[in-house]
Amino acid sequence: MQVLKVNILVSENALFSTVFGPFDMFIQAGVFWNKIHDLPLTPNFDVSITGLTDKEITGLSGAKIRPHKRISDDDDFDLVIVPSEGMNIQPHSQSFKRRVAYIKLMHERGAIVASICTGAFLLAATGLLNGKTATTHWALESPFRAAFPEVKLDTNLLIAEEGNVLTAGGVSADQDLCMRLIERCCDRDVALQTAKCTLVDFHNNKQSSFKSFVINKTHGDSAVLLCQKHIADNLHRTISISELAIFSNLTTKTLNRKFKKATNYAVNEYIQHLKVEEARRILEAETVSFEYVSQLLGYENVSFFRRLFKRLVGVSPKEYRRLFNGVESNSLPLAQKN
Structure with missing residues (x-):
């Protein structure tokens, strides 16, 4: 050859x-x-x-x-x-x-x-x-x-x-x-x-x-920055755009427009990315079940959050834990399995 x-x-x-x-x-x-x-x-x-x-x-x-x-x-x-x-x-x-x-x-x-x-x-x-x-x-x-x-x-x-x-x-x-x-x-x-x-x-x-959600805070829009902080401080519950609009003293339409311009994400997309990023952090550091993680982050519908996680991360929560925590799901107590 x-x-x-x-x-x-x-x-x-x-x-x-x-x-x-x-x-x-x-x-x-x-x-x-x-x-x-x-x-x-x-x-x-x-x-x-x-x-x-x-x-x-x-x-x-x-x-x-x-x-x-x-x-x-x-x-x-x-x-x-x-x-x-x-x-x-x-x-x-x-x-x-x-x-x-x-x-x-x-x-x-x-x-x-x-x-x-x-x-x-x-x-x-x-x-x-x-x-x-x-x-x-x-x-x-x-x-x-x-x-x-x-x-x-x-x-x-x-x-x-x-x-x-x-x-x-x-x-x-x-x-x-x-x-x-x-x-x-x-x-x-x-x-x-x-x-x-x-x-x-x-x-x-x-x-x-391997990707991490990169948060843009250099855009200079004070209203959007306030919303970004509010979202980060309340990841444990459901956050609506209506709530953020009231919080920022803007209409929902104006907030969505300004938010997308500043961060390149619609408000709901941004919230989803941030919650998935927090879920990744928990899976990397702890051995709690994904059901617990989902509920901790305000998602009662665990199946929806699992699908969202896989769509944004590229692997399932179970596979992600194996890759970055080293814990196999069959090594967890029954109540803590994904």
Whole structure:
């Protein structure tokens, strides 16, 4: 089988875990498994780290790396990986612009290009994602949408794949991205072998269960801020828009309009998100039943709240507790089971 050339595009802003993680994952595909089973080594990828220059780079963590190649070396690659830059995105810098041009050139030459976390900002700046589905870290949804309105952003997805352009969600999604690319470029057997060796589950393609409801309190609307505080202080009971309208001295129509403009959510949607967020916090920390949690948050109809939870979080309360509390429902007393 042909050995494919992988280029990991490093910069001074990179999170090096998203450089070395993919480097190690690709370099051992066809190697680690074969060593374990005493088979001939069949490396599938030739991996290089490329920078704007070949000089040593200091990353955000203070760690240092010396690239193997420069973008001016004019090499061709089969895969180009764009690592995460954390929250330190600098779209007006020359470094950013030069890397964007390089990614676009590599794609024009036939390379598959893929980003990790905030690397999606560089990928989107090329225009390659316009009209296509993409993902990035859920906390960066608002700035990404503002910067790239033509991209169909879906931060529920862990991996978004549009032809030869892929984007991955958070930093640790680099593993899922590598598994998908190994499966795509080699075959499923090699991907499964790699997954077994590295203990990576590559069957999940959702980051919705990791997302946290981001509350906007910087909008400057005092009436909406009062309502937001009132909702947060009264999560244990049913809160109606009529109550909030009286509380804020506004009509229900005006309140809904102002609230949606300030927070991007209708009042009832906002209340539901906040109550589900509180339910998540309780499930993470305690072993009380979901029936108890539902009633604690003002939902007498437990089935409705369970469906709402699953719709907003992406998994059931039972599965969420297993993921983030480590408690299996069959280990709870009978009265406390979901």
